[in-house]
Amino acid sequence: MSFQGIEEAYNRIAKVVNKTPVITSRTLNLLVKANIFFKCENFQRVGAFKFRGAYNALCLLSDRQKKMGVITHSSGNHAQAVALAASLWGINATIVMPKGAPINKINATKSYGAQVVFCDNTLEARIKTTEDLIKKHKAVLIHPYDNENIINGQGTAAYELIKEMGVLDVVIAPLGGGGLLSGTALASKGLHSNTKVIGVEPILADDALKSLKAGYIIPSTYPDTIADGLRTSLCERTFNIIRKYVDDVITVSEIEIIEAMKFLWERMKIIVEPSGAVPLAAILSKKVSVENEKVGVILSGGNVDVEPFFQLLEKKS
């Protein structure tokens, strides 16, 4: 994997992905004495950076593979990303989703024309169901992060941010399976080798910190964090990139995540999902020091179920 892969991915997908806005907050900058630039991937198509990777991966399939169709398992943003990317390419997509996935994500995935196959709520059931389907139908697996083309696509968010804002002292990204952080690190270090790259994960899903300390992968066992996008664990591919290119991994509590999310909603007026608020949680809790620095933050996505809020509102009105 290399920086060149990200630059090529960017040129490949730039016309189809949204060039997402970069947003700042006077209040926050005064509060933490830094210049923080938020790359708003919550404004990306399907509401998350995942579309960058999925679209890049699908661009690179051979004609034969495109005819075979694609398959993936996901309860969240990757499902929608693959579904939309496949529909743009006119490719058949099968998405294995746990029965318990939120109804709005199931509906969104179906709305892009993907076939949704349900399975039990365990990771094992997802993998088993997906493998069985692959054996039967020979569809091409699009793994959410253990895939070079996916990682290159995800890296284009940081690439776009740095191309727009110039040299950054630090770039901070959420850390789950490590696809976004790997791409972010390759892009950031590739553009300016002195830029520090930091990954942030929930304490309740701190497999990366543990794995880095141990020197081998220790998957999360019960990653019951509110940051549902970060419950996945590293794979060898992302582990190796993160070991090599990421300067620091920091963990944050559930309360810190909620406080950061609230700041983004209340003060900055943007809907960000818990996973996307994790880097700001590290900043607000001063677990990462950013004073006097020019900081890039990848706001990974904004897919939150706002239904309960509107139910309250309708009751009141």
Next chain:
Amino acid sequence: MSFQGIEEAYNRIAKVVNKTPVITSRTLNLLVKANIFFKCENFQRVGAFKFRGAYNALCLLSDRQKKMGVITHSSGNHAQAVALAASLWGINATIVMPKGAPINKINATKSYGAQVVFCDNTLEARIKTTEDLIKKHKAVLIHPYDNENIINGQGTAAYELIKEMGVLDVVIAPLGGGGLLSGTALASKGLHSNTKVIGVEPILADDALKSLKAGYIIPSTYPDTIADGLRTSLCERTFNIIRKYVDDVITVSEIEIIEAMKFLWERMKIIVEPSGAVPLAAILSKKVSVENEKVGVILSGGNVDVEPFFQLLEKKS
């Protein structure tokens, strides 16, 4: 009042107000077959366009007036706007707020260093308390919309939007006391006289529609709409501008307002308050026809109490 006043206001305040982003939605554009550009004043300082007018008005006070200090009555965004503008000028500000105003708005107003004086929850009590204070302290009243400099300031949002996006077929703005719509109409017609200007108000606060039909002002009596920023009624000044420059006034129901707000939150990932969602309500309900048109929408603000949502979230986590 004239277009020149808005251009001058823009040059006066451009360095202090936020140049707010313009956001689009592929989904929405496909849905209504139009090109809609949202001017995101929810990203303005204090979370609403009101800062534009307040800052412009305070710029134009004489030194003697600045020493006297300013006063206004408001339960909402104008209170915060005057408080912040006054603090930037180092002017004393007194804000008369009803006892029942939301605690977050009271705290925000105080946080800018304004003195908050509480009164009973009626409009009469607000006016009486303000007049009494003016008699005692000789402070300068900054009316939320019956003020030429305020209207010119509010018009800079549309001015900035059109300068960035080029000629628009239609510009749509929320309509309460008429300050924003008056400024929007002066700016839009001043830049391109063929641009259509439409105001949208809640059916539950439809004083403008009634007044325009009658030919004289008929204030709202019990404007119990969820769009709390639009409960005010026209004054002679705004009535006359709207009569002259606004092409159409449309009304929307409470359910249509909530649906539009939900679209902005769920699909576009931005926090917009009910008053700011009113123009989109008119578009989504097809009460205004925008097919094949290039449309500007003023998203007036994003000050919503999100606390109930986060209370639900904390319980779950």
